Amino acid sequence: MMIDRKINQxxxxxxxxxxxxxxxxxxxxxYQHRVFVCMGTACQSVQSGAxxxxxxxxxxxxxxxxxxxxxxxxxxxxCASAPLVSVPEQDLxxxxxxxxxxxxxxxxxxxxxxxxxxxxxxxxxxxxxNRVVTNHxxxxxxxxxxxxxxxxGFSALLKALTDFTPExxxxxxxxxxxxxxxxxxxxxxxxxxxxAKTRAEQRYVICNADxxxxxxxxxxSVLEDYPFRVLEGMAIAAxxxxxxxxxxxxxxxYPLAVERVTKAIRNAEKHGLLGNKIGSMSFDFQVEIRLGAxxxxxxxxxxxxxxxxxxxxxxxxxxxxxxxxxxxxxPTLINNVETFANVVPIISGGAEKYATIxxxxxxxxxxxxxxxxxxxxxxxxVPLGTxxxxxxxxxxxxxxxxxKFKAVQTGGPAGGCIPEEHLDATIxxxxxxxxxxxxxxxxxxxxxxxxxxxxxxxxxxxxxxxxSCGKCVPCRVGTAHMHDMLDRITKGEGTMEELGQLESLxxxxxxxxxxxxxxxxxxxxxxxxRFFKGEYLAxxxxxxxxxxxxxPVGQDIRRPTCAL
Amino acid sequence: MRVVTLKINGxxxxxxxxxxxxxxxxxxxxxxxxxxxxxxxxxxGGCRLCLVEIEGSAKLSAACVTKVSEGMVVNTESExxxxxxxxxxxxxxxxxxxxxxxxxxxxNCELQDMxxxxxxxxxxxxxxxxxxxxxxxxxxxxxDANRCILCTRCVRVCDxxxxxxxxxxAGRGIQSQLVSDLHQPWGxxxxxxSCGKCVEACPTGxxxxxxxxxxxxxxDAKFLVYLAEMKAEKS
Amino acid sequence: xxxxxxxxxxxxxxxxPSDDKRWSIVAAVMRKHxxxxxxxxxxxxxxxxxxxxxxxxxxxxxxxxLRIPLSKVYGVATFYSHFRLKPQGKHNCVICMGTACYIKGSAxxxxxIDQKYGLKVGDTTRDNQFSLLEARxxxxxxxxxxxxxxxxVLGNLASPLVESQLDNWLAESQxxxxxxx
Numbered sequence: 016m017m018i019d020r021k022i023n024q025x026x027x028x029x030x031x032x033x034x035x036x037x038x039x040x041x042x043x044x045x046y047q048h049r050v051f052v053c054m055g056t057a058c059q060s061v062q063s064g065a066x067x068x069x070x071x072x073x074x075x076x077x078x079x080x081x082x083x084x085x086x087x088x089x090x091x092x093x094c095a096s097a098p099l100v101s102v103p104e105q106d107l108x109x110x111x112x113x114x115x116x117x118x119x120x121x122x123x124x125x126x127x128x129x130x131x132x133x134x135x136x137x138x139x140x141x142x143x144x145n146r147v148v149t150n151h152x153x154x155x156x157x158x159x160x161x162x163x164x165x166x167x168g169f170s171a172l173l174k175a176l177t178d179f180t181p182e183x184x185x186x187x188x189x190x191x192x193x194x195x196x197x198x199x200x201x202x203x204x205x206x207x208x209x210x211a212k213t214r215a216e217q218r219y220v221i222c223n224a225d226x227x228x229x230x231x232x233x234x235x236s237v238l239e240d241y242p243f244r245v246l247e248g249m250a251i252a253a254x255x256x257x258x259x260x261x262x263x264x265x266x267x268x269y270p271l272a273v274e275r276v277t278k279a280i281r282n283a284e285k286h287g288l289l290g291n292k293i294g295s296m297s298f299d300f301q302v303e304i305r306l307g308a309x310x311x312x313x314x315x316x317x318x319x320x321x322x323x324x325x326x327x328x329x330x331x332x333x334x335x336x337x338x339x340x341x342x343x344x345x346p347t348l349i350n351n352v353e354t355f356a357n358v359v360p361i362i363s364g365g366a367e368k369y370a371t372i373x374x375x376x377x378x379x380x381x382x383x384x385x386x387x388x389x390x391x392x393x394x395x396x397v398p399l400g401t402x403x404x405x406x407x408x409x410x411x412x413x414x415x416x417x418x419k420f421k422a423v424q425t426g427g428p429a430g431g432c433i434p435e436e437h438l439d440a441t442i443x444x445x446x447x448x449x450x451x452x453x454x455x456x457x458x459x460x461x462x463x464x465x466x467x468x469x470x471x472x473x474x475x476x477x478x479x480x481x482x483s484c485g486k487c488v489p490c491r492v493g494t495a496h497m498h499d500m501l502d503r504i505t506k507g508e509g510t511m512e513e514l515g516q517l518e519s520l521x522x523x524x525x526x527x528x529x530x531x532x533x534x535x536x537x538x539x540x541x542x543x544x545r546f547f548k549g550e551y552l553a554x555x556x557x558x559x560x561x562x563x564x565x566x567p568v569g570q571d572i573r574r575p576t577c578a579l
Numbered sequence: 580m581r582v583v584t585l586k587i588n589g590x591x592x593x594x595x596x597x598x599x600x601x602x603x604x605x606x607x608x609x610x611x612x613x614x615x616x617x618x619x620x621x622x623x624g625g626c627r628l629c630l631v632e633i634e635g636s637a638k639l640s641a642a643c644v645t646k647v648s649e650g651m652v653v654n655t656e657s658e659x660x661x662x663x664x665x666x667x668x669x670x671x672x673x674x675x676x677x678x679x680x681x682x683x684x685x686x687n688c689e690l691q692d693m694x695x696x697x698x699x700x701x702x703x704x705x706x707x708x709x710x711x712x713x714x715x716x717x718x719x720x721x722x723d724a725n726r727c728i729l730c731t732r733c734v735r736v737c738d739x740x741x742x743x744x745x746x747x748x749a750g751r752g753i754q755s756q757l758v759s760d761l762h763q764p765w766g767x768x769x770x771x772x773s774c775g776k777c778v779e780a781c782p783t784g785x786x787x788x789x790x791x792x793x794x795x796x797x798x799d800a801k802f803l804v805y806l807a808e809m810k811a812e813k814s
Numbered sequence: 815x816x817x818x819x820x821x822x823x824x825x826x827x828x829x830x831p832s833d834d835k836r837w838s839i840v841a842a843v844m845r846k847h848x849x850x851x852x853x854x855x856x857x858x859x860x861x862x863x864x865x866x867x868x869x870x871x872x873x874x875x876x877x878x879x880l881r882i883p884l885s886k887v888y889g890v891a892t893f894y895s896h897f898r899l900k901p902q903g904k905h906n907c908v909i910c911m912g913t914a915c916y917i918k919g920s921a922x923x924x925x926x927i928d929q930k931y932g933l934k935v936g937d938t939t940r941d942n943q944f945s946l947l948e949a950r951x952x953x954x955x956x957x958x959x960x961x962x963x964x965x966x967v968l969g970n971l972a973s974p975l976v977e978s979q980l981d982n983w984l985a986e987s988q989x990x991x992x993x994x995x
Contacts, residue, residue: 056952056954056956056957056967057954057956057957057969059967060968060969061957094957095956097956097969226953227951228951229911229912229913229914229916229950230913230951231951231953231955232953232955235953267896268896268951268952269953270965305855305856306855306856306859308855308858309894309895309896309897309950310751310893310895323852324851325850325851325852325853325854325856325882325890326854326886327889327890327893328894331624332624332641332644332645384955384956385956386914386955386956387914387917387918387955392956392957392958424913427913458913458955460917460955462917471917474913474916475913480753481752482751482752482950483752483753484752484893485729485748485752485753485754485755487626488626488667488670488671488728489666489667491674491753492673492753493670495707495753496673496705499705516703516704520666520704523662523663523667526639526663527627527630527639527663527667529625529627738883744883744885744886745883745885746885747883747886747889748889749885749888749889749892750892751892758889760884760885760888761873761874761884761885761887761888762888769884770883770884770885
């Protein structure tokens with residue numbers, strides 16, 4: 016059975032690309048039925064790989080190889096219903112598929128769907144999303160460059176190379192209003208133009224795929240499902256800023272992403288879409304992959320650069336910014352995975368069209384990883400400006416098991432917890448900042464009445480203390496002290512005086528730390544103190560934990576003293 | 580290179596645009612507290628004591644790594660800065676085990692001087708009392724980790740001035756520690772040239788000469804500037 | 815003259831610490847990166863994936879080959895939490911401690927493992943059968959709490975599931991123990 020078609024030719028012009036796409040589409044069309052099995056992390060953890068094999072075996076045993084094609088696909092988003100199988104021509108999504116379901120699913124291809132496995136893909140979870148970055152909806156074999164080309168891939172790159180000057184690409188980005196998707200929301204076009212304007216013999220483009228925020232897995236999904244699109248976005252960026260060398264810095268914790276990107280680089284090079292003389296033009300762009308080794312601070316751009324240079328991930332004071340002096344002292348453009356993935360629709364669809372999505376200051380869509388105490392855990396993409404309430408209660412389906420919503424945590428360890436009364440706030444860079452939180456890379460963790468907010472603050476502080484690089488004093492020592500204070504509070508040993516001290520330490524660490532890790536570390540404490548001070552007081556004064564985390568509800572949280 | 584004019588603490592002055600705020604201020608007798616900074620080796624920017632306010636910037640800037648620019652208005656003293664500096668020095672005291680009365684550097688210690696300059700009269704943060712060791716395996720010197728403030732002056736001087744790079748920081752965060760070679764006893768280090776530069780560069784009594792008793796260790800790292808100038812002339 | 819300077823001057827490869835054929839894998843990674851100092855992290859990755867951990871011999875070999883000071887190599891190896899300086903158990907169990915997993919009780923899983931097996935994060939069982947590790951975030955938040963058992967991600971973990979896996983590994987070691995006549 017031929018489950019994959021491989022082309023073996025160099026692609027050097029938009030016409031050739033269009034031909035390859037047409038051939039691939041024709042090849043796909045000979046199959047009457049196509050089925051995709053999600054190969055995302057969640058689905059794989061419940062044996063979607065075996066489901067794929069079972070479906071393929073079923074087709075073989077029924078000798079239907081010439082009419083049915085079962086391919087591995089990308090993340091469908093609703094990880095809570097894993098493993099997922101899609102049948103696009105019937106517009107069906109099967110959930111919680113077992114190996115024993117293979118026969119029925121294949122049989123149903125021409126007829127009536129398998130009702131008991133149907134996932135309602137007309138529910139709010141699906142219809143309220145706006146997929147721009149994940150527009151292929153996982154219906155693409157992530158490892159097939161042919162599939163990607165058939166879906167329009169690399170046309171943006173060749174369009175940029177043939178129809179745009181580098182300056183025009185930068186202008187298009189500026190017009191689109193795209194802002195960095197890594198957290199701080201710096202205007203992407205401005206960053207590109209700064210790098211492009213530097214005078215240097217060599218410039219670099221780096222893709223920051225060191226997605227370290229706990230509770231965030233959007234970049235992982237984008238890299239695993241659309242590796243070619245991220246590379247295409249990087250190549251367009253390289254053309255725009257005049258770089259000939261690029262790096263993808265990926266966490267070692269993401270082995271599948273590493274594998275897919277490595278293969279994608281090799282594949283794109285083979286077809287002349289990366290490497291030397293891309294599209295037969297005088298544009299060279301070599302990409303290499305670099306592995307992180309478990310240091311959250313490497314998400315900070317100067318630390319990431321020193322890690323690529325082979326050293327410890329220690330941040331350096333800015334200025335100079337990497338845009339002027341970055342990797343090996345050369346001007347360096349660093350953007351996040353999702354930012355690069357957004358470049359492709361901007362170039363292919365035009366900046367005006369892109370800028371119609373979102374709010375006046377926050378354009379486009381953003382992917383979020385919904386998790387915690389929520390019905391529909393998974394990956395979603397919504398226009399910026401969507402309200403938190405819509406996100407959590409409509410798309411997310413609300414809080415399960417009869418629990419009551421308490422807070423949603425955004426922005427990772429530098430973010431904050433947003434309570435019920437602010438749920439009508441919209442998701443955009445400014446509003447989240449006003450609420451003492453942060454866009455971050457897109458983790459959204461929902462907490463219910465069984466989560467203790469002091470415990471949550473302690474969790475984040477423990478994270479920051481363990482991930483502090485140790486270079487600057489306030490972050491190195493301050494986070495350790497703050498963690499100890501929070502620990503004492505959760506054990507009923509805190510005092511009101513100490514709470515005041517904790518607040519003043521927050522101020523010192525926030526304003527004196529060298530990099531974003533230390534500057535953001537106090538945020539979870541500050542935001543929980545702002546919205547949930549009552550819980551702190553319950554621990555300190557009442558020696559109880561209202562959520563029943565530090566001790567069962569109603570019990571004293573202090574450790575029993577020795578009877579002797 | 581260009582000459583720029585700027586204002587520090589209300590005083591008009593000029594400096595070269597490749598100079599940092601710290602040095603321009605010092606040339607004009609304005610002292611900004613520092614611990615990790617040492618003339619003659621590269622800047623580190625880790626102690627955060629030299630943070631200053633720059634008009635028009637919401638963030639504080641470390642004077643040792645911030646270049647001066649035309650029209651810059653800098654303020655090096657304020658109640659807020661003084662408070663931050665005090666807390667940072669307090670943090671250093673709680674991080675290690677500093678007992679001045681029995682320290683070889685008593686009365687000759689930059690950390691001690693800093694606390695008196697900042698008028699610190701007590702430590703309000705809880706002491707952490709870490710379990711740290713003393714390495715007396717070297718023939719000439721002793722490293723007492725209890726007194727180390729991780730300023731990395733020894734690391735930089737050993738790497739940049741001596742070229743041996745015997746010292747480095749292992750681990751990270753609050754677990755950071757100074758190590759020689761592959762974390763072996765200093766005396767067994769194959770890279771150490773016993774030049775003693777780290778001893779002179781160390782701001783506290785963490786690295787000192789064998790045989791010195793409490794209060795007897797006096798350090799002087801001025802030779803570094805001379806070395807750096809000689810090197811620059813040769814290259 | 816130290817090994818380092820000799821190698822630097824002649825620009826020849828430093829001799830591998832032993833006849834073990836696996837060193838050639840490490841040497842190949844260094845060659846691929848032109849034996850540049852920037853290859854340090856990639857090289858340490860290759861040592862760890864080949865030998866399981868980084869010992870002093872390996873660190874010294876890498877330091878000399880790439881002409882990087884020993885303390886700098888040690889600093890990098892201890893800075894990144896992925897690198898291990900001690901041998902690991904035959905199997906390994908990684909529990910994710912990301913936010914979503916924490917909210918859903920991953921800390922309680924670790925507590926339970928400690929109670930039942932006396933293992934804390936970073937520990938290896940005395941029979942060397944398995945090591946217990948924690949991860950910052952596996953990016954598998956949709957199926958929290960998650961863990962990795964010998965490279966395989968499992969989600970929605972509960973104590974019985976974890977324990978049955980760990981018990982299997984322990985039982986495996988008892989089977990292999992030489993039986994007394």
